[in-house]
Amino acid sequence: MRRTLRLLPLPLCIGLSLAAHGAENRPDEWRLCPIQDAVPAFSDAQQPTGSPATRIQQPTDIEGDQLSGTESNPQFQGNVALRRGDQFLGSRKLTYDSSTGKYVAEGDVRYQDSGMRMVADRAEGDQNADTHNVQNVHYQLMSRRGNGGAEHIEMHGSQGSLYGATYSTCPPEDRRWELRAQRIDVDTDAGTGVARNATLRVGRVPVLYVPWFPFPIDDRRRTGLLSPSIALSGRNGFDYRQPYYINLAPNYDATLTPRLMTSRGLQLGAQFRYLTYTGRGVFDFAFLPNDKLTDRDRQKEIDEGVPEANRRKDNRGFFRFVGNQNINSTWQARANLNWISDPRYLEDFNNNLNGLTPFSVTSDIGIYGHSRYWDAGISADHKQLADYTVNRVFLPYNRLPRAYLRWDQPLTQWFDVGVDAEAVRFQDPVKPGGSRVDLKPFVSMPLQGASWFVTPTLAWRYTGYRLDQGMAPGGGSTTPSRSMPIASVDAGLYFDRNMTWGGETFLNTLEPRLFYLRVPYRDQSGLPLFDTRPLTFSWGQLFRDNRYTGADRQTDANQLTLALTSRFIRQSDGREKLSASIGQIKYFDPSQVTVPGEQPVERGSSAWIADSTWNVNDRWTIGGSYQWDPKFRRQDLASFRTRYLIGDEGIVNLGYRYRRNLLKQVDLSFLYPLNDSWSVVGRYYYSLYRKASSNPLLDQQPKLLEGILGVQWDSCCMAVRLVGRRYIQNRQGDVNSAIQLEIEFKGLGSAGPDTESRLRRAILGYYREDLYLVPPSEVTGSGDDSNPPEITP
Known part of the structure; x- marks a missing residue:
């Protein structure tokens, strides 16, 4: 039989009170956890409706196999179920006195809402006084991972206490870690809790004892450690750092x-x-x-x-x-x-x-x-x-x-x-310094069709200075200037065809491109050099109208760039299987504009620039760049890069970089999974470059730039990372070493430095979602990567 009453629910917040420190920048990884419930789902619970904020406006529906007692003091027996919005309360017997507001739920007491699910032996309380007592509780969080129990719970309005409470994100039969507290006092209005005589256990071994500590029980920010x-x-x-967070407003x-x-x-x-x-x-x-x-x-x-x-x-x-x-x-x-x-x-x-x-x-x-x-x-x-x-x-x-x-x-x-x-x-x-004004008005005429484009551009560049005394080169004018026209034409074609390769259909493109640049010579030896230097010769420079950064120099030019790109695009998913590009600049006249220490550009041809990337399969990618100078028959640049994905988590990166008279380096980084739980991480970054100098500080010898070796252990609810690092800490070659240990209790927090985010900087693809991103490389003065909770509007 069924009856509708205005019965207020039991205000429980057990799980939230122990999951205080679970806020992280990156979600916890639960892939190793078995799919099981610490508290099995209730087959007779309704689908949640509404939200916790609207519970008070919704009616409470009670049903059971038998109803006895009086109108003001009903007794439900057999499969008793109380439902309201997202809340469900079930028991074998429920007695309620509407005149006093007292209730007793006995036998297989079950409670569920949008945030948690729990079972208990007995629950009793006074709805009018808003006091409640629950015996022998076992719970499981619904909105996040976590489970535990308490010997009994006493609640009075928004305040209450949990006695003999436990919390963990591990499965009940595999308790890798568990937080136990003799008593936890909770204030739901303030959103705070205080644990007394709390112990963190790893397995059966207590590793941390805290006689008293406060913590938040919801998403509101709270002052604390x-x-x-x-x-x-x-x-x-x-090296020990202990952040203390202060919530001011x-x-x-x-x-x-x-x-x-x-x-x-x-x-x-x-x-x-x-x-x-x-x-x-x-x-x-x-x-x-x-x-x-x-x-x-x-x-x-x-x-x-x-x-x-x-x-x-x-x-x-x-x-x-x-x-x-x-x-x-x-x-x-x-x-x-x-x-x-x-x-x-x-x-x-x-x-x-x-x-x-x-x-x-x-x-x-x-x-x-x-x-x-x-x-x-x-x-x-x-x-x-x-x-x-x-x-x-x-x-x-x-x-x-x-x-x-x-x-x-x-x-x-x-x-x-x-x-x-x-x-x-x-x-x-x-x-001494000075002032500079640089103006470059331009007009272009972009013409294009389905398979071609032509863009002529005409610009005029004026640069004028007002220099401090002593800044004018060679004692010249303190108000030098320069002006010149700049003309260019950028044109290209696009051809494509369908082809079959290895049993798959590809779109093969051929993309020739021409770029002509004409800039007359202007003597710029009387201009200062404030922020200008030659650009490193690369693919992008083939299509620029100036080979310098800054405005202090504008190259003179009579040159034509010839470039060709071809791509193989898999039609099933649009992914590039292979791309290859080659280009060169033809200098019809020598370039006379230089900066100190720079060799002038002679008439003839620049170095050939070639770049290619080949996706061998979905796991293996190979790429390389090469520059060959035919005039001196030498290589100016060579780089090689390859990446291989191992399983669902592992990755190996190998790179080689060479630039003539500048660097020669090899870089190996990896995350190699040994099994589902164990993996090895590392980086070997070594300079092969050798250059003797009369100044010992400028002498360069082959050396290790950075070496990282670490081991990671990951389980369902716990992770440990031990990382050793040896690295060059400055340009003088001073070496430093560090050993870092991080123990992560998933859903609770971690102890030790944030090695995971630091390894992300060293190993491209440490997170698979970062495969096509550049690792973050921000240098901070504090050397501290820890972040307090985000401020949200």
């Missing part, structure tokens, strides 16, 4: 990070973040007083002849601000401000797996606009030395300020018109 980071290195010694927060380095001292780091409807920003700061490394290596710096201004300071620190602010739908203000205490700061504090310390630290701030036909901005940037072996005078100029405009818009159906304009003030505290 974050996961620590532990590392060991030859430079820092035992819904739209701003802070994180304090004390860092103990036994070989160097105690550092304090801090981060402040804010978020508004029109902008956001992050402040980072770190300070280490009396760095022991400074005293330990002071004599070594003196012996090496390091200038005093470039030596380590006693007190070390850095500051960074990154933010943006929308002004309107078109304009935005952006800033990236950085400061370090001395040129060796990044070298000494950065433990990331991302290569050498940068040459300089750049700060920039500006206002930028973007629309359909134009981009514009006004900005300023400043350089700070970050390499102790370099004199400050070799730093690039500061641009204080810089304004630019790029406009390109169709004019009738035949023409495109536009302009590239820039005005810059170059400043430096130790050398």
Whole structure:
């Protein structure tokens, strides 16, 4: 029989109270977990309707095999089921007194909502007083992985206590780890919990005991400890970081990070973040007083002849601000401000797996606009030395300020018109500077059909200067200028045919392209060099109208580029099976414009540039680039790259790079799965280049640039990563070593440094979804990759 009553549900939040630290940037990997329920599904539970927020407006429906008692004190027996919205409560017997609000559910008590499923021996309470008591509870989370139990639960309104509580994301019969607490106090209104006498066990072994700690029980941000980071290195010694998160307001927060380095001292780091409807920003700061490394290596710096201004300071620190602010739908203000205490700061504090310390630290701030036909901005940037072996005078100029405009818009159906304009003030505290204005209006006529295109372009480039005293080359004019026309024609054809290869159908294309460039010679020896240098010769340079970066030099040219590309595109899925390109520039006249130290371009032919990629199959890819100079019969560049995918998770990358008189390197990285649980990771990055120099600091010998070797163990609910690394930490060849151990309890958190994201920087394809992306390589001054919870609007 069935009866409808206004019976309020039991407010339970067991699982949420123990799954406090499960927020991660990347979802946990549960592929090794068997598909099973710690608490089996209830066959008589209804499909959830509505949401927890609308429960109070929905009626409660109760049914059972037998109904006895009175109207005000009904008793249901046999297959009792209470349903309301997303909630279900079942038992063998349910007694409810509507006059007092008291109820008792006995025998096979079952409860389910959109967030969890639980079974208990008995539940009783007072709906009017909103008090509840549940005995011998076992639960399973529905919205996320997690299960556990409690000896009994006492709730009073939004507050309650769980006694003898447990939580784990492991299956019940394979408890790799489990969190146990003698008592957990919960406040659902505040979204907080406090665990007392809590123990983390790995298997049956207790590994961590905490007598008292607070934690959040929902997605609201809460003040408290974050996961620590532990590392060991030859430079820092035992390295322990303990972030403490402070929730200041819904739209701003802070994180304090004390860092103990036994070989160097105690550092304090801090981060402040804010978020508004029109902008956001992050402040980072770190300070280490009396760095022991400074005293330990002071004599070594003196012996090496390091200038005093470039030596380590006693007190070390850095500051960074990154933010943006929308002004309107078109304009935005952006800033990236950085400061370090001395040129060796990044070298000494950065433990990331991302290569050498940068040459300089750049700060920039500006206002930028973007629309359909134009981009514009006004900005300023400043350089700070970050390499102790370099004199400050070799730093690039500061641009204080810089304004630019790029406009390109169709004019009738035949023409495109536009302009590239820039005005810059170059400043430096130790050398003279100047101002530069660069204007380049142009008009083009893009003509095209289904299988061809021709685009003639005519431009005029004017560059004028106002130089400081002492900046004019050779004591010449302080207001030099240059102007010249630039003409080019870019044309190409597209042929295709259907063909069969290896039993599959392909679309084979043939794409010839011509690019003619004509620029008359102008003497530019009287112009300074603020930010200009020759571009590295590559495929993209075949189709540029200038072989220099910056506006201080504009090449003269009478040249024609001939290029040819062919592709084999699999018609079943549109994937390129094979692509190959080859090109060369024919110089009809020698180019007379050069920069100091550059050889002029002679009449004749450039080096041949060839590039090819072959997808042998769905797992194996091979690619290569090659440059051959027929004039000197030598190779200028050679590179080889291959990638092989192993199973569902593994990958091997092998690369070789050679550029004449510059580098010769081999790079091997891999993630090799031994079985479903064990895998080996590593990288061997080695320089084969050898160059003798009278200056020992410039002498280059074959050496290991970076070596990584690690082992990973992954189970259903737990993962362990042990990684050792030996690497060159600066351009002088100083070597550092580090050993990092991370233990991850899936769904709860991890202990140790974030080795997973660091390996991602070293092994392209460490995550399979990153196969076609460039690994992140941001260098941060703190060397700390840990992130506090995201601020959300």
